[in-house]
Amino acid sequence: MTKxxxxxxxxxxxxxxxxxxCVAALQEESELSLVLFGKENEIKDxxxxxxxxxxxxxxxxxxxxxxxxxxxxxxxxxxxxxxxSLVKSMRRLKExxxxxxxxxxxxxxxxxxxxxxxxxxxxxxxxxxxxPLLPTVTGKQxxxxxxxxNIECKDINLLQFAQMGKAYALxxxxxxxxxxxxxxxxxxxxxxxxxxxxxxxxxxxxxxNFLGNCEARDILSGxxxxxxxxxxxxxxxLKSAEGTANAVFSLLKEGIMKGGLRAKLGYLxxxxxxxxxxxxxxxxxxxxxxxxxxxxxxxxxxxASKAKSIKAALLQCFKxxxxxxxxxxxxxxxxxx
Amino acid sequence: MTKxxxxxxxxxxxxxxxxxxCVAALQEESELSLVLFGKENEIKDxxxxxxxxxxxxxxxxxxxxxxxxxxxxxxxxxxxxxxxSLVKSMRRLKExxxxxxxxxxxxxxxxxxxxxxxxxxxxxxxxxxxxPLLPTVTGKQxxxxxxxxNIECKDINLLQFAQMGKAYALxxxxxxxxxxxxxxxxxxxxxxxxxxxxxxxxxxxxxxNFLGNCEARDILSGxxxxxxxxxxxxxxxLKSAEGTANAVFSLLKEGIMKGGLRAKLGYLxxxxxxxxxxxxxxxxxxxxxxxxxxxxxxxxxxxASKAKSIKAALLQCFKxxxxxxxxxxxxxxxxxx
Numbered sequence: 219m220t221k222x223x224x225x226x227x228x229x230x231x232x233x234x235x236x237x238x239x240c241v242a243a244l245q246e247e248s249e250l251s252l253v254l255f256g257k258e259n260e261i262k263d264x265x266x267x268x269x270x271x272x273x274x275x276x277x278x279x280x281x282x283x284x285x286x287x288x289x290x291x292x293x294x295x296x297x298x299x300x301x302x303s304l305v306k307s308m309r310r311l312k313e314x315x316x317x318x319x320x321x322x323x324x325x326x327x328x329x330x331x332x333x334x335x336x337x338x339x340x341x342x343x344x345x346x347x348x349x350p351l352l353p354t355v356t357g358k359q360x361x362x363x364x365x366x367x368n369i370e371c372k373d374i375n376l377l378q379f380a381q382m383g384k385a386y387a388l389x390x391x392x393x394x395x396x397x398x399x400x401x402x403x404x405x406x407x408x409x410x411x412x413x414x415x416x417x418x419x420x421x422x423x424x425x426x427n428f429l430g431n432c433e434a435r436d437i438l439s440g441x442x443x444x445x446x447x448x449x450x451x452x453x454x455x456l457k458s459a460e461g462t463a464n465a466v467f468s469l470l471k472e473g474i475m476k477g478g479l480r481a482k483l484g485y486l487x488x489x490x491x492x493x494x495x496x497x498x499x500x501x502x503x504x505x506x507x508x509x510x511x512x513x514x515x516x517x518x519x520x521x522a523s524k525a526k527s528i529k530a531a532l533l534q535c536f537k538x539x540x541x542x543x544x545x546x547x548x549x550x551x552x553x554x555x
Numbered sequence: 556m557t558k559x560x561x562x563x564x565x566x567x568x569x570x571x572x573x574x575x576x577c578v579a580a581l582q583e584e585s586e587l588s589l590v591l592f593g594k595e596n597e598i599k600d601x602x603x604x605x606x607x608x609x610x611x612x613x614x615x616x617x618x619x620x621x622x623x624x625x626x627x628x629x630x631x632x633x634x635x636x637x638x639x640s641l642v643k644s645m646r647r648l649k650e651x652x653x654x655x656x657x658x659x660x661x662x663x664x665x666x667x668x669x670x671x672x673x674x675x676x677x678x679x680x681x682x683x684x685x686x687p688l689l690p691t692v693t694g695k696q697x698x699x700x701x702x703x704x705n706i707e708c709k710d711i712n713l714l715q716f717a718q719m720g721k722a723y724a725l726x727x728x729x730x731x732x733x734x735x736x737x738x739x740x741x742x743x744x745x746x747x748x749x750x751x752x753x754x755x756x757x758x759x760x761x762x763x764n765f766l767g768n769c770e771a772r773d774i775l776s777g778x779x780x781x782x783x784x785x786x787x788x789x790x791x792x793l794k795s796a797e798g799t800a801n802a803v804f805s806l807l808k809e810g811i812m813k814g815g816l817r818a819k820l821g822y823l824x825x826x827x828x829x830x831x832x833x834x835x836x837x838x839x840x841x842x843x844x845x846x847x848x849x850x851x852x853x854x855x856x857x858x859a860s861k862a863k864s865i866k867a868a869l870l871q872c873f874k875x876x877x878x879x880x881x882x883x884x885x886x887x888x889x890x891x892x
Contacts, residue, residue: 402790434794457771458795473828484824491810
C-alpha cells in the first residue's frame with residue numbers, strides 16, 4: 219500500500235468534490251490508501267452515506283478543523299496555526315515514514331511554506347520549485363519549472379530546477395529529457411544577467427541534455443520536455459498561456475453566438491473536436507503542479523479542482539512515489555560548494 | 556502631407572510585399588507621402604510597371620542597397636554600416652524635419668539601436684520601449700510596454716513606460732487609460748523588488764489611472780488599456796500568448812483533420828467564424844509595435860509582414876503622427892532628478 223495525505227478542506231469545492239475525487243482514485247488504484255485531514259464528523263458522515271466497506275478500510279480520518287485561506291499571509295499562517303489541516307498534515311508527513319505523499323487544492327503559498335518549513339527540503343536543494351505539466355502540440359507534455367515558488371533566484375537555483383525537472387520527466391517515462399532555459403530569444407547570448415549565468419551552469423553540467431534558450435513562443439511546441447525559469451517569469455509564461463487559451467475560447471464562443479444558424483450548426487458538428495481540445499488544453503485535468511525539492515511527493519491541485527482533477531492529482535502523486543522522484547532528485551543534483 | 560520613411564528591404568517578404576503595402580497605404584490615405592530607402596533601380600522598376608502617376612508623385616526613392624540582417628549584432632551593425640538602408644533612413648529622419656515617421660519590418664534590434672543612437676531619445680526619457688497593441692476579449696486593445704527593448708530595468712523606467720503607454724492609448728482615443736503593472740499576482744505586495752518599487756512610483760503619480768498589479772492571465776481580459784513590464788517579462792508574456800494561440804489553432808486543426816466527415820462539414824460551416832477569430836487574434840494585422848520614447852514615430856512591423864500588415868503599420872504610423880504621440884509623451888513624463 220502507498221499512503222497519501224489529503225487536505226480535504228482546501229480548494230473552492232471542498233469538501234464534497236475533494237472527497238469524490240479521493241473515492242474515484244481509491245476505486246481506480248487498489249494499492250492506494252489515504253489519510254484525510256479535516257472535519258472528522260463531516261468526513262465520517264460522507265463515508266457512512268457512501269457505505270463501501272472496501273473503500274473505508276483504506277482511509278484514515280484525522281480531525282483538523284481549521285483551514286488556512288488564500289487571503290492569509292502564508293508564512294504567518296503556517297507559524298500561527300498549528301491546528302490547521304495543512305500544518306497537521308505536514309507534521310504527519312514529516313514524522314510518519316509510511317506517508318509518502320500529500321495533495322491539496324488549498325492556498326498555494328501555504329502549501330509551499332508548510333512543505334518547506336515542516337516536511338523539509340531535500341539535503342542540498344536550496345529552493346524547492348513548483349512544476350506544472352503542460353500540454354504541447356505534439357501530444358507530449360512539458361514541465362515548466364519554477365512557476366511561482368521563487369520570485370527571485372540565483373543561477374544555482376535554476377541549475378537545480380533543471381536537475382529536478384529532469385528527474386520528474388524521467389519519472390514520467392521521458393528518456394534523456396530535452397531541457398530549455400526560458401529566455402527572450404533562442405540565441406545563446408539572450409537574457410538577463412541571471413539567465414546568462416544560469417546558461418553557463420546548464421551548459422557545464424554534462425548530465426543534462428541542455429538544448430539552450432527557449433523562447434516563450436516555443437514552450438508548447440513539443441521541442442522541450444523541461445523548460446527552466448525563475449518563479450516570476452515562469453508564472454508570467456504560465457498565466458499568459460492560460461489567459462490566452464481562455465481568450466481564444468471566449469472569442470470563439472462569441473463568434474458562434476453571433477454567427478447565426480449556420481455557425482450554431484457548425485458548432486454542433488464540431489462539438490466532439492472542441493471537447494477534446496478543451497480537455498487537451500486544460501492542464502488541470504492532468505493533475506496538479508508538483509512541488510519538487512522537498513522530502514516527500516507534494517502535488518498542488520488547482521484551487522478550482524473538481525473530483526476529476528483531484529483524482530488525477532492523487533494518481534499523479536501515486537505514480538511519482540512509485541517511480542521514486544525524491545530518490546531521482548537526490549541522485550541528480552549539484553550541491554553548492 | 557505627412558512624410559514617412561520606409562525601409563523597403565527589411566522583412567521576410569521584402570521588397571515586393573513592402574512595396575505593395577506602401578501602394579495600398581498611399582491609395583487609402585491621400586495625405587501620406589513616402590521616402591523609400593533601398594535598391595533604387597529595383598524600386599524604380601516596380602513603380603514604372605505600376606505606372607500610376609499620382610502615386611509616383613508622392614514617393615521619393617533613396618539609394619541604400621545594404622541591408623542589416625537579423626543575424627548581425629545590432630549595435631555593431633549600426634556602427635559599422637553607415638550605408639545600410641536602416642542607418643541612412645535614421646540619419647534622414649533625424650536631419651529632415653519634414654520626415655515624421657519611420658517603418659521597418661527588418662531586424663528589431665537594429666531598428667531599436669538605430670532609432671536610439673541616431674534619431675535620438677526624447678529629452679528626459681531614459682529608455683525607449685517597444686509597445687505592441689494586443690487584442691482583448693472585449694474587442695478593445697491593450698498596449699503591452701515594454702516587450703523586449705530593455706531586458707534589465709529600473710523603477711523609473713517602468714514609470715516612464717506607463718506614461719508613454721498612456722500617451723499612446725490617448726492617441727488611440729482611449730480616455731483616462733487604465734494602467735496595470737505586470738506581476739505574479741494581483742495583490743499589491745506581489746512581485747520582485749523592482750516591481751514593488753515601480754508599484755510605489757506608479758501609485759504616487761496621480762496623473763496615472765493606475766489599477767495596481769495585473770496578472771499575466773488578465774492581460775487580454777480587457778480590464779486594462781496599458782500593461783507595464785520590463786522588456787524581459789513583457790517579451791515572455793507576449794510570446795507565451797503568441798505560442799499558445801498558435802498551439803490552440805494547431806490542435807484544433809488536427810482535431811478537425813482527424814474528426815472525419817462530420818468535423819470537416821462543421822469546419823466549413825464555422826469557417827467565417829474561424830476567419831474572423833484568426834483576424835482578431837493576429838495582432839500583426841493591426842500594424843506593428845510602436846517604439847516609444849524617440850523623437851519621431853517609429854513602427855516596427857513583424858518580420859513576416861505581408862502587404863496588408865505593412866499598410867496597417869503605415870496607417871498606424873500616420874495616425875500617431877497626426878495625434879502627436881511624441882508631444883503627448885513629452886507632456887506626460889517624469890524626469891529623473
